[in-house]
Amino acid sequence: MKVLKFGGTSVASSGVIKQVREISANSKAERIAVVVSALGGVTDLLLDTMHTASRQDASFRKALKGIEDRHLEVVRELLPTKAQSGILSKVKSELNVLETLLEGAYYIGEVTPRLSDKVVSYGELLSAFIISEYFKVSGLDAVFKDSRELLITDQTHGKAAVDFKETDKRIIHYFEEESAKVVILPGFIASSEDGNVTTLGRGGSDYTASIIAAALKVDELQIWTDVSGMFTANPKIVKQAKPIAHISYEEAMELSHFGAKVLYPPTVQPVLAKGLPISIKNTFDPDAAGTLITRKSPEEGRTVRGISYIPGISLLSLEGPGMIGIPGISKRFFEVLSLANISVVLITQASSEHSICIGIADEDASKAIKEIDKAFAFERSQGKIKPVAHEKDLAIIALVGDQMKNHQGLSGRMFSTLGKNNVNIRAIAQGASERNISAVIRKEDVKKALNTLHETFFEENVKQLNLYVLGCGNVGSKLLEQLRKQRKYLKEHLRLNIRVLGISNSRRMYFDEQGISLQNWQDLLAGGEKANAGEFFKTIQKINARNSILVDNTASEKVAESYPRYLRESISVVTCNKIACSSAYENYRQLKELAKQFRAPFLFETNVGAGLPIIDTLKHLVASGDEVLEIKAVLSGSLNFVFDHFDEHTTFHDVVKQAQEQGYTEPDPKIDLSGIDVMRKILILARESGFKLELSDIENRSFLPEEALKTKDNNQFFAALQKHEAEFQQLVRDAKAKKCKLKFVASLKEGKASVGLEHIPQGHDFYSLAGSDNIVLFYTKRYPKQPLIIKGAGAGADVTASGIFADIIRIGTY
Known part of the structure; x- marks a missing residue:
């Protein structure tokens, strides 16, 4: 038996639901349980509609009508006309109950956690019901089962704790009695012992599938999503990212914790103890291999299995002389955060005990600062502890891999790679298991950091250089032509991938973050914006590409004077312009020092003998x-x-x-x-x-x-x-x-x-x-x-x- 879970993007429309049906029908397992999320985007719509109603804004009715139309449209597109009547009536009946709940929020002017769980549960309930009816009509031996009758939790609304003993008993009993080949269940929802609707929190549909898989000890849990498995990095940010064929539970949890959204970390927990495999598959490309998650990944292969990140991080630092040698400071610090229900995603502490630094979500920062300052008000008044220091708009990047602990120098390579590209590290954390190395950086540097690290650890030493070319006259045009002709040779023989991201002459400038075509760069430049030295530099800063090089083919004194600001951004400078190196000696010396300090080469071979070395x-x-x-x-x-x-x-x-x-x-x-x-x-x-x-x-x-x-x-x-x-x-x-x-x-x-x-x-x-x-x-x-x-x-x-x-x-x- 297998459990197949389909997320919101996999059931976003009637066309995709048809694909879900084909995947389910073609499953080689004798029986399958199909766990589905709400139609794509519906959960957010339900939450927005509920909060609109609680503000006593009558426009919630219009939003509800949109939700109703969405579901009725899917029914009409999936089912033949003669089979629609009873199903449409059932959907409308459920939506009428939903409307009553929203009216209640409207009249009392508030939303309770209990009401919220009831409202959002309708997304999964309606989705699973419609899909089950479609499966039946299309010829599958299918049945709908309400997960609220199987999954029993405590009374914590929003993120309920599962009573596994009772839940497992109910799941096993139901599947022993039920003979249908396909059982469709709504994910995310459960019920408390007293019969109230509860939900399992973010990623709850994955969790539902995992709970059922663990209870039944199935052959495999399949998570169907919109990407072909877990990738070495986020493919939307790192174009060269590759799917990971095989990974361990622990590696998967680490990557999921650090932002790999294809898998919700608690999903792994129920199947982990029983050693059940998880397969991440792509609904839109079902033949793709995907990612297999098991107790152990193959020993061969890379030490670093993936690179991930968490955006929206704030760093809070508590420090002061009154912390040194005083027992209980850390306990009080973390107890304050726990009582405020604030999750800590990164911790680092100086060995001197003079400071503690934590990473939390940006949205929790104000609340955390207020609570911490209140808890340590006495120590602050005595000057023993300083007010909490706060840095926002940060992100955490992490290298993940089970075998990292057996290889020396990975941290050095990671930090050296980031340093060469002017990625400033605000904090570092590494667990004793050495399964991940985490660093906090500016959010503006995430794209550059991920691409640079991926290049270092996954791309077989192919190095990408990103050029910004000033001056496109005789020399500049010849250079661009040479780059075009030698592109293939450089990649094959020198492992260099050279892209030109920006070009400028005295009149126009043009940029393309994906790389400028060197076949028709003249036309692109002619259609570019008006040249401006300041804006040229600002655009390079904004693009923030790794391994950036300014190429100056001009004889401009103004351009030569701009070299220091490029070098300070770790942007290398290559120039045939002799003005900078023949200017005042102090300026020449400063340029050489900046190149060393920011590890940005400053090269000017052509200043003396053109192409001669x-x-x-x-x-x-x-x-x-x-x-x-x-x-x-x-x-x-x-x-x-x-x-x-x-x-x-x-x-x-x-x-x-x-x-x-x-x-x-x-x-x-x-x-x-x-x-x-x-x-x-x-x-x-x-x-x-x-x-x-x-x-x-x-x-x-x-x-x-x-x-x-x-x-x-x-x-x-x-x-x-x-x-x-x-x-x-x-x-x-x-x-x-x-x-x-x-x-x-x-x-x-x-x-x-x-x-x-x-x-x-x-x-x-x-x-x-x-x-x-x-x-x-x-x-x-x-x-x-x-x-x-x-x-x-x-x-x-x-x-x-x-x-x-x-x-x-x-x-x-x-």
């Missing part, structure tokens, strides 16, 4: 204990392009124009030609080498005429270049006379840096440097005579985008 190589040299003695470098791909193409057969103006058009220079080419860009680059290398330098400390031997340096826009700048063409031609002639080439060289030696145009003779490492290539020579204690050389393309949108891409991957493997 210059900074990364330098970092490894320093980290391994090497010491930089000297750096000689050609760091401007644009300047190298210009002087590689400029000769007596060309004009300086035309070559610079060509470099600009091919994307080798900044939008304002004066930044490159003035030497300021190279100054920033050598400054960054000096700082990464350990030298405390400012931009003003770098000597700049500029080759540009003063007039060109003072221009205010590109038109004036190019006009100045044309005017001074003779001076540029002279530079070429001087170099040719010495059989040298012109290169704009950056140097760092003994803590002093300079940049300027130099004559490079044949045989020098710089002499053959062509096009837009860069080259860096690192002279260190390990490479004192023959330098470590890095050489390659140092400008262009493609290689710069690839450098940014590489930094993103570094964070992904961090």
